[in-house]
Amino acid sequence: MNNERNWRRTLLGVVDTVTQPLIAVLISLLLGAVVILIIGKNPLAAYGSMIRGAFGKQVYLMNTLKRATPIIMGGLAVCMAWRSGYEAMGGEGQMILGAMAAALVGYYLPAPGWVRILAALLAAAAAGALYSTLSGWLFERFDVTFVISTLMLNYIANYFASFLCNYPLRDPEANVYQMQNAQTGELPAGATLPPIAKGWVHWGFVLAVIAVIIVWFLFKKTSFGYKSRMGGLNPRFALYGGINARRMLYLVMILSGVMAGLGGAFETLGSKSRYVDQMIFSTGYAWTGMVAALLANMNPIGTLVASILLAGLAVGSSQLMLMDIPLEVCNIIEGIITLFMSARMIRIAAGNIRRRKQAKGGGEA
Amino acid sequence: MVFEMKHITKTYDTVVANDDVSLHLNQGEILSIVGENGAGKSTIMKILYGLEKPDSGEIFVGGKLQRFHNPSDAMAVGIGMVQQHFMLFEQMTVAENIVFKNELKKGPFMDMERTVETVRQLSERYGLKIDPAARIADCPVGLRQRVEILKILYQNANIIIFDEPSAVLTPLEVEALLETIRGLAKAGKSIVLITHKLQEVMAVSDRVYVMRQGRVVAERMAADTNMEELAMLMVGHPLASYEIDPPKPGATLLETKGLSLVENGRQVLSGISLRVNAGEIVGIAGVSGNGQSELIRCITGLEKSTGGQVLVGEKDVTNRSVREIRDAGLAHISEDRYVWGSAPEGTLEENTLMARQDEMPFSSRGVIHPRAIREYAQRLIQGFNVKASSPAQKMRELSGGNAQKLIVAREMSLDTPVLICCEPTRGIDIGAMEAIHSRMLQRREAGAAILLVSSELTEIMSLSDRIYVIFEGKIVGEFQRGSMDDKHLGLLMVGGSIEHE
Numbered sequence: 001m002n003n004e005r006n007w008r009r010t011l012l013g014v015v016d017t018v019t020q021p022l023i024a025v026l027i028s029l030l031l032g033a034v035v036i037l038i039i040g041k042n043p044l045a046a047y048g049s050m051i052r053g054a055f056g057k058q059v060y061l062m063n064t065l066k067r068a069t070p071i072i073m074g075g076l077a078v079c080m081a082w083r084s085g086y087e088a089m090g091g092e093g094q095m096i097l098g099a100m101a102a103a104l105v106g107y108y109l110p111a112p113g114w115v116r117i118l119a120a121l122l123a124a125a126a127a128g129a130l131y132s133t134l135s136g137w138l139f140e141r142f143d144v145t146f147v148i149s150t151l152m153l154n155y156i157a158n159y160f161a162s163f164l165c166n167y168p169l170r171d172p173e174a175n176v177y178q179m180q181n182a183q184t185g186e187l188p189a190g191a192t193l194p195p196i197a198k199g200w201v202h203w204g205f206v207l208a209v210i211a212v213i214i215v216w217f218l219f220k221k222t223s224f225g226y227k228s229r230m231g232g233l234n235p236r237f238a239l240y241g242g243i244n245a246r247r248m249l250y251l252v253m254i255l256s257g258v259m260a261g262l263g264g265a266f267e268t269l270g271s272k273s274r275y276v277d278q279m280i281f282s283t284g285y286a287w288t289g290m291v292a293a294l295l296a297n298m299n300p301i302g303t304l305v306a307s308i309l310l311a312g313l314a315v316g317s318s319q320l321m322l323m324d325i326p327l328e329v330c331n332i333i334e335g336i337i338t339l340f341m342s343a344r345m346i347r348i349a350a351g352n353i354r355r356r357k358q359a360k361g362g363g364e365a
Numbered sequence: 366m367v368f369e370m371k372h373i374t375k376t377y378d379t380v381v382a383n384d385d386v387s388l389h390l391n392q393g394e395i396l397s398i399v400g401e402n403g404a405g406k407s408t409i410m411k412i413l414y415g416l417e418k419p420d421s422g423e424i425f426v427g428g429k430l431q432r433f434h435n436p437s438d439a440m441a442v443g444i445g446m447v448q449q450h451f452m453l454f455e456q457m458t459v460a461e462n463i464v465f466k467n468e469l470k471k472g473p474f475m476d477m478e479r480t481v482e483t484v485r486q487l488s489e490r491y492g493l494k495i496d497p498a499a500r501i502a503d504c505p506v507g508l509r510q511r512v513e514i515l516k517i518l519y520q521n522a523n524i525i526i527f528d529e530p531s532a533v534l535t536p537l538e539v540e541a542l543l544e545t546i547r548g549l550a551k552a553g554k555s556i557v558l559i560t561h562k563l564q565e566v567m568a569v570s571d572r573v574y575v576m577r578q579g580r581v582v583a584e585r586m587a588a589d590t591n592m593e594e595l596a597m598l599m600v601g602h603p604l605a606s607y608e609i610d611p612p613k614p615g616a617t618l619l620e621t622k623g624l625s626l627v628e629n630g631r632q633v634l635s636g637i638s639l640r641v642n643a644g645e646i647v648g649i650a651g652v653s654g655n656g657q658s659e660l661i662r663c664i665t666g667l668e669k670s671t672g673g674q675v676l677v678g679e680k681d682v683t684n685r686s687v688r689e690i691r692d693a694g695l696a697h698i699s700e701d702r703y704v705w706g707s708a709p710e711g712t713l714e715e716n717t718l719m720a721r722q723d724e725m726p727f728s729s730r731g732v733i734h735p736r737a738i739r740e741y742a743q744r745l746i747q748g749f750n751v752k753a754s755s756p757a758q759k760m761r762e763l764s765g766g767n768a769q770k771l772i773v774a775r776e777m778s779l780d781t782p783v784l785i786c787c788e789p790t791r792g793i794d795i796g797a798m799e800a801i802h803s804r805m806l807q808r809r810e811a812g813a814a815i816l817l818v819s820s821e822l823t824e825i826m827s828l829s830d831r832i833y834v835i836f837e838g839k840i841v842g843e844f845q846r847g848s849m850d851d852k853h854l855g856l857l858m859v860g861g862s863i864e865h866e
Contacts (some may be wrong), residue, residue, distance in 0.1 A: 222731050223722040230715065233708035239667060240705045241719035242688035
């Protein structure tokens with residue numbers, strides 16, 4: 001009987017993590033509909049084409065999944081750090097360095113293609129981890145808050161990468177007069193992450209899903225996950241129980257940096273085949289990942305789902321332009337939905353309802 | 366009579382903080398309210414100052430019925446309060462702080478000259494020396510308190526409440542403060558002094574109320590009483606002692622040698638040497654805030670001491686990590702169950718697992734075994750009669766007593782030779798309290814060395830084989846069970862001596 005109850009609890013937990021983002025999406029779609037009505041279009045038709053544009057055809061769906069890949073990794077990086085109580089926002093910088101490291105190793109390493117891929121992934125993971133550790137060290141040694149250090153380090157990483165691909169490592173073959181961003185040399189054919197099958201998303205997405213499972217396992221099934229959660233829930237309790245806070249800080253920051261760095265590598269190796277100036281910065285992958293993680297309350301599986309939804313939203317809203325809805329309005333709708341989905345109030349409201357139900361159920365205790 | 370409070374009752378959730386409290390203050394009088402922590406003395410004054418609303422009862426100021434919604438209302442009828450924690454702007458000057466909210470203006474700007482002059486006059490009138498132009502950040506604590514007092518005087522308060530004013534002061538500053546209080550009364554102000562330091566009470570007050578467990582239990586004229594009587598009234602009569610067999614002498618399992626701690630230039634612990642033997646409960650009696658918390662944090666590794674040694678068994682664990690100290694054979698029921706002792710948002714399972722997460726059968730090679738963890742949690746919940754619906758429910762959903770029982774269960778189940786119990790029964794009901802006490806006695810029978818810290822003197826007296834008294838970071842006395850009565854202990858706890866007996 002007890003087992004049955006536990007089962008129900010687990011099931012409820014799963015339903016919880018999935019329904020909350022969905023409720024958020026629904027409410028925000030309603031608000032978005034108001035905006036569409038104001039500019040005199042039919043919201044239903046608009047949403048229809050949005051959904052079709054995101055998930056309706058294989059091409060669109062694959063586009064969405066491709067876009068979701070770095071978002072998932074950015075989200076996992078946030079899950080790692082935030083669940084342990086370190087509110088770091090350095091995913092963007094780590095992702096940029098990861099993307100750049102992968103682009104350079106993949107381009108310059110004289111080795112067969114698959115070795116280049118492996119080496120590029122390793123280099124990206126290392127770059128992300130080191131950069132993330134740096135903010136951890138600043139926090140531990142000098143009390144620099146994560147918000148400040150990570151945000152500033154993000155700029156440094158972006159401009160450093162920008163400098164590299166504009167000057168010393170600029171692709172000599174790219175047309176200098178072309179109106180486009182600077183970039184590094186293109187990876188040779190065998191050195192990129194290929195599509196899973198013809199017309200499918202690249203293998204980076206599969207690796208991202210594997211990363212989700214690994215993080216889920218770490219959180220749920222290891223004593224490391226237990227310690228990091230306790231540190232996040234009450235750092236004093238963790239200290240009192242003998243958990244080594246310093247060791248946890250660095251472990252967590254390294255793992256978080258590895259996730260973000262790999263996210264950058266997937267984008268380089270699977271999508272762009274090189275580092276293109278601003279490729280991570282202007283797309284906001286890391287930030288969307290943070291929204292996904294917040295939305296899923298730091299649950300890795302929920303982060304996966306939310307990342308795909310958010311990627312679909314971006315891909316799908318570009319379809320609205322075909323209906324003569326201006327790009328700006330598309331962005332407003334995307335903004336409203338993102339804002340609403342990330343609003344904590346939804347989770348709080350859901351929590352209140354549950355508590356009230358429990359109170360009604362009473363007696364059980 | 367400048368104010369009168371009639372039949373005030375105030376409850377927080379299930380705790381009755383004030384139970385039908387009536388008191389009054391006369392013109393120009395210095396009134397003290399004494400009592401142990403949690404006796405309700407701060408609550409009653411917060412009600413008078415408009416910080417809290419009573420559930421029932423009436424307040425009369427100057428003969429008129431008042432209803433305060435916030436401190437501004439109280440201030441408007443001349444009531445001011447010097448809080449324990451000062452509310453000053455560090456980066457502004459003394460004068461600016463004093464006139465805050467009632468600035469003297471010249472057009473839209475502050476009239477600095479007139480401000481400084483007014484503050485100077487005020488300070489001279491009451492003999493409270495300050496430099497109006499000094500920055501608060503550069504002022505020592507005693508001066509800051511003086512600024513707080515001037516702030517209240519500037520707002521024309523006639524009734525001044527001091528909430529534990531000497532808690533943060535050095536002995537010399539205390540002398541000056543008492544002088545100030547006398548001066549204010551002479552100048553016609555009426556004073557209420559909340560404290561648990563009896564020397565101060567005897568030194569300045571005209572009249573004293575004693576509070577215990579939310580009630581006024583006695584009213585005395587200072588001239589007609591003495592520290593012994595007040596200490597006795599504060600503590601109340603001891604509960605019936607537990608029947609305890611005399612301790613069997615055992616090896617010393619916990620020892621500190623000259624343990625010291627200097628924090629921000631303040632000597633918090635000075636040379637504390639104590640030992641706890643196997644099969645013995647040793648109590649540390651003291652008014653809270655005399656270094657008990659710091660002592661325990663230094664022993665358990667939560668804070669680094671600045672001198673001396675800590676030994677667990679044979680092992681020197683001075684300033685080692687919490688992990689190493691726990692591994693040397695020490696468990697610790699912490700003084701605050703939600704700040705240190707648990708993660709309220711975590712499940713009961715997670716809360717019972719703490720400190721054992723890397724042990725078999727709960728995990729192997731870093732992978733946890735949820736089944737073993739759940740069974741363990743269930744065993745502790747049942748074994749200690751914790752009222753809970755499921756090991757997967759959250760810690761904060763438990764009542765205070767049940768949460769405490771779970772923490773006690775966790776730490777006792779570690780089966781360590783040394784057990785530290787800090788305020789093990791604070792704020793919980795009698796049933797849970799007795800359950801925890803009897804567990805402690807069982808562990809003692811089993812040969813554990815138990816160090817008990819409590820601000821409840823009755824708890825210390827009824828459980829301990831030996832008692833150390835701590836006052837201002839020093840051990841000021843050591844007694845065997847039965848060789849000491851609560852009156853004398855109470856006196857030692859507040860810094861008195863018993864030599865004149």
